[in-house]
Amino acid sequence: MHAKETLFADLMQGRAQQFQVPLYQRTYAWTEKHLKQLWSDILEQARLLGSPGENGSTHFLGSVVLAPSPQNDATFPRWLIVDGQQRLTTLSLALAAIRDHVADTAPVEAQRIGEQYLINKWKSGNDHLRLLPTQADRQQFAAHIRGPRTDLDTDSGVATAYAFFRKKLVEADDPAAPQDVYRIEQAITSRLALVAVTAERGDNVHRIFESLNNTGLKLSQADLLRNYLFMKLQARGEHVYETYWLPLQRSLSNDELEQLMWLQLVLDGDDRVRRQDLYAAQQRHFENTKAGDAEIEAYIKELHRRSAHFRRLLHPEEEPDPGVRAALRRLDAWQAAVTYPALMLLLDRRERGELDSAGTARALAYIESFLVRRMICRVPTNNLNRIFQAVPGQLPLDVPVTEGLHRLLSSENRFWPDDAELREKIRTAPFYQYGRWQQRKLVLQRLEESYGHPEPVDFAAAQLTVEHVMPQSPGDEWLRALDEETDEGETAEELHARFQHTLGNLTLTAVNAELSNHPFERKQGLLRGSHLEMNRRIAATERWGVREILARADELADRAIALWPAPLRGVGRAERNRDWQLAHQVLAALPHGTWTSYGDLAAFLGSGAQAVGNHLANTPGVVNAYRVLTSEGKVSDGFRWAAPQDAGSDDVRARLAADGVRFTATGAADPAQRLTADDLAALLAGTDDDRADGEDTAQDGTAGAPGEETRAERFFRQLAADDSPETVEAVRVLFAHWESLGGWIGHGAGHVTTSAYLMLGGAGGPGRGIWPMTLYPGAGRGGTAEVVFQYMAAREPFTDRALRAELLARLNALDGVDIPEGKLELRPNIRLSLLEKDRNQELLIETLTWFRDRWEGRASS
Known part of the structure; x- marks a missing residue:
């Protein structure tokens, strides 16, 4: 029996072999919670691979306990997986998803991935699979490794995991934060460390399994670092503890203290460190610099000083300057913890005299604008942590702090939308379906405050919610009015779906629900009596339809442009690419047995149905593109495959049926299986x-x-x-x-x-x-x-x-x-x-x- 650290690539590739899950093992059981954590670790390792001169530490995934299989022979080694089958099965499914993701554009690479990690090329039957799951999972797993994937059991955890990775790979193509798929492959195969425990015949492998899984309550990163610091402090430990550490510990919770320790590392230049690696990173720093008592005391003293800044982020009411306080309150309401490295930098520079409070407030306004404009324009948030962690190290040194921050956030790869993009998205994007509820409410609150009403509403006390003026469930009278504004080939329902969630149709109100779906004339009286200026303006219009919604959108866009400063220069008109990326993501997420329509997808995107059809027809490699049908559930007359299909797979109805879509007697897809624009938004939420x-x-x-x-x-x-x-x-x-x-x-x-x-x-x-x-x-x-x-x-x-x-x-x-x-x-x-x-x-x-x-x-x- 021996144990060694290894990598997935070292374990799986090479000579023909097979890893077998014993029949007594439980079936595949990883849920989305486990998959999300693994994916986060994979992306982190892929990022490290893409950072020149920075490898960082590999991620320890866990142990694999192997024993020789009774079916083992000299020419074809077979191993029983006593422990670790969940990890190996998941990684194999992730690689199968990568193989299929690149199959259309890089078939040679797809073949390479399969032969290196997934199959034994010259073997047949069960021996063809490099990993052989327990019998309950075998059919599903083999279908994903071999293909074609038809008539799959959608209750299978294997199918769920494979679909998860297909969806995440589509998200990884996001132009706002692109991830190289081959770097992701490399992260899986060569950056996830495993401890392989290999037993000989007769070894008690179950005893090994028990010892590897005997874990206790883990100490937090803050606990570990505190213990290390005071173990190193010799003569002045008591003084430092009472003077700096005890007040620090009393003012912050353990979790907050850990966050502050991580922020201090980021502010000191280590912008790549993960919070879960805080202890190891800080310990390595002290060891490398041969820090003594004086250096460790200086570190704790600095931590204590910066804790006053950190508390102002957590409790903005402690900030004495009214302008800075108001800005911090808005960022706190936005739940913008991701911006803390930049906020801490600004408060530190102000204390050092490099920035006054007016400049600090202006810099905070740039950060708020950056967040708000990106949210309105539906720029994904998945790279915000990297953007703000990099601020301390990338802030220009040749200009004042505020101007430097403005310049840095205006860089094209930051995707800070310009005025033209902001105006377009306010007109067309389904604002109500993006961001979190408090963010949408804050946007509307700020817009209302911009009117400068002499008796402003006390938003903290008012119980206001976001209201649709044209209701989400329109009655016949609403639909008849909309029918007058439809374009050729468009229904009133489709027009309603396109505009119901746009910013021009939303307001804040505390009125009761029984009038919420009544005709506009019934709403006017309630809105006219509102204390909110935006509501009185809505009530002053004679009718409420698409023309009025667009006119109000233009008015709100003028105010938004004045409220939230623009980047220094245009960041390019890349928003349409982002919209199509959003379409690709939601189509990849379509559950088995569902379909959607061109109109539904267009309403979800804030686009037009014809533009959606043209894009799908001319873009190869879009997952589930054939599941977008007409509103009647029929395959569009103009539908065509964007790339050559495998032989016998070009029958759209057959593909739909294989995906669990049922058909009515008239040949239409079952309307009960249709996903609306709201359903599509929920899928990505x-x-x-x-x-x-x-x-x-x-x-x-x-x-x-x-x-x-x-x-x-x-x-x-x-x-x-x-x-x-x-x-x-x-x-x-x-x-x-x-x-x-x-x-x-x-x-x-x-x-x-x-x-x-x-x-x-x-x-x-x-x-x-x-x-x-x-x-x-x-x-x-x-x-x-x-x-x-x-x-x-x-x-x-x-x-x-x-x-x-x-x-x-x-x-x-x-x-x-x-x-x-x-x-x-x-x-x-x-x-x-x-x-x-x-x-x-x-x-x-x-x-x-x-x-x-x-x-x-x-x-x-």
């Missing part, structure tokens, strides 16, 4: 969007000030305004049963759109527990129960897709419910009126009891 922990954060709805309507009362009032008394009573019965199961009813904070969560776990918000459904009053269309599969996927035990699939099957047993499997990644709705049927109510209560039992049994499973 993932599990961390507004309803998870934001505007609608669940709280007990029974408490309230004396004489004030409680959240629970508001919910039922709004529900009764739209649904029958029988439906309202059925919901009350459902809530009572849920509480008898040990759950509680949380209610959202929204006034215009209120909500009710069926919660399990600690009170205080969905992030602290789990909830299977969120109920919404109908606002003109009938109340609904939203089944939150998307959020369950990040919460145990429902990270297991098979459990979510069972929940789907149980819900589909209700009469009138038919949720397609493709929406298992989303948040499909059930009409609350269905609960008027006694049998449906019984089945739903049984389902919720099953859900509760699975959740309570998670700890022992």
